[in-house]
Amino acid sequence: MAPDVVPTAAKLRHRLAARLADDGWLRSPAWRAAVEAVPRHEFVRCFYRETDTPGLTAWTPVTAGLCGFDEWLRQAYADETLVTQFDGQETDWNDPKPISGAHPTSSSTLPALVVHMLEELQVDDGTTVMEIGTGTGYSTALMCHRLGPDRVTSIETDPHVAARARHALDRCGYAPRLLVGDGLAGDPEGAAYDRTIATCGVRHVPYTWVRQTRPGGLVLATLRGWMRSLGLVRLTVDREGRAEGRFIDSDSSFVIARQHDAPASLGVIPAPDDGTSRRTPYGPDVLTSAGTGFMAQLALPGARFFSLPADDGTPRTYVLDATSASFAVLTPKSDDDWNVRQGGPVALWDMLENALDTWHAADCPVPTEFGVTVTGKSQRVWLGAPDGPCWRLPAFLSPSGL
Template sequence: MTQFDGRDIDWTDPKPISDAVPTSSSTLPSLVVRMLEDLDVHEGMNVLEIGTGTGYSTALMCHRLGAERVTSIETDEGVARRARQALTRAGYTPRLLVGDGRAGHLDGAPYDRLIATCGFRSIPPAWLGQMRPGGVVLTTLRGWMRSLGLVRLVVTGDSASGWFSEDDPSFMIARQQDAPESLGMVPGPDDGTKRKATFGPEALTSSGPAFMAQLAAPDARFFAMPVDGGPVSTFLLDSVTDSFAVLAPTGSGWEVRQGGPRRLWDGVESAVATWEEYGSPNAAAFGVTVSHAQQAVWLGNPNGPQWPLPS
């Protein structure tokens, strides 16, 4: 971790930190290298990096391509300043910018490759317009509950498509897409309608089902707490639509109580059932199609089961 709560730290005289949220970090070097290998860069290519961070991956690309072919955008001024100092000491002078990486950098376009070292809920449309046909976008898609994983997209005109990686690296979400502070409205004890649940709250935490739950409930988050001194219930709250699902244990399993415009647990159970029907595959069985009209994750092939990404 290199930053907490968006505040600069004097790393020459660091102090203990408590009750703070990490807002920047140094990526595992082996993961950086593997992502750059997946990016498949060659001499003469122009690369746009979203999320300069420490500048480590920026330095590797400068060494490979030449600093004049690398543009990197960092949202945090303090993080960007430290990266610039480190890169200068290493002898590299790429184009370094402070701003919202979702907008890309039109003045440096077109790019042959784009790599993002922070997570996005969907692919920013501006990226597609700044890529050469056949260019590659490598980024992590993630939601407010968990990371979906690393996806590699090939751009063809104003659209792009590709597949998730088998691995599941998790990056901090882009600050402009972070979740609202409020989880949403906690429902009253008599709100919603009840039914027996097919899946319990483990669907939100175990690897494969949780991937599906994130797709099915992209605007939701969950937590657990005891209700009225009774057993612990799990609350799934959608802060965009104020929809909710509450899972409570029964003698024979779980009961779900749902309300609001979205039937959250119906969607989660349907998605998990589809995943099981297809043999409970890992993330590499999923792909993504992106256009200016719609973005969707699909299973198996672009005509298979689909889940839209949040706009």
């Protein structure tokens, strides 16, 4: 390492902490001290940064060797997500190439989101934490600084990612309990923890996390689907083994847990005369707009969508649910009138319209008005209160991951 890295990094860290505090993410002195102390650059010696390319998501490799110490350090302390792995494959850092069209599978999360979650974890001195998704090890290191390494367990599913994190934590003098394996199974040996925090997104809360968090403890996780993220939830575990709580925000989004990722196949594209047609007032924008998109993800937990022009150039949006072999195809009739053609065992667009009717009847509530209840038997998202209108999460997966 160049000799002036240490003081320069310390200055950049203090600047990052000040910015996170000004933006309202970093609120407590103890977490601020952790951000000021933990050298993020040790966890992101090599990473990819997203670059602006019209119509394409592309990433450029960043190391001190490629862009110089000053620029590498500046980027290591930027409030940005730094991607460290794509498609579960390790990069050859002897000859890194720009990347496009790939799927990030590991990263050092946006520092604002990391500290937001840590603040929302509501820890005290002495709190024990189980983290799912070690990634680079940066958030693990922050927790080691705040709580002491002997109170921190972190689980990473990818052995290469886990090895890099272990080396980085070693270099910084932190020795938490690090496990390599499927974090959805938690850590039965180390349980029960005061807090469980997931830094990978999940389609439902693995019930093991509830069982391995002590009564009165908290589970903090980002729920997401295959269309979009639902947001960050904080659940309190009770003595009966139930966890309940509200969405804290709907902006948080994480790399999805590998075992919850969507199947490669979108499903079968229906033939032009498959299914039954009717008119609908809802067009494809309900799938992407903030409030309605949240409802779409709740109502259609197994669905994904894409748009393609038909032979005559008419735009068509296909909503496909590979888990139930169901489909809905939207085509425009006029400015605010659409045709939907549905088929398969589940009438997808009917499900979505019902959810949107409920949402409109409740005055278009924001995601923080929704909550989640998790038991050993079912998981549901409710509106307003636990006995309000509800939607089931896809809680019980088959061995194929569906």
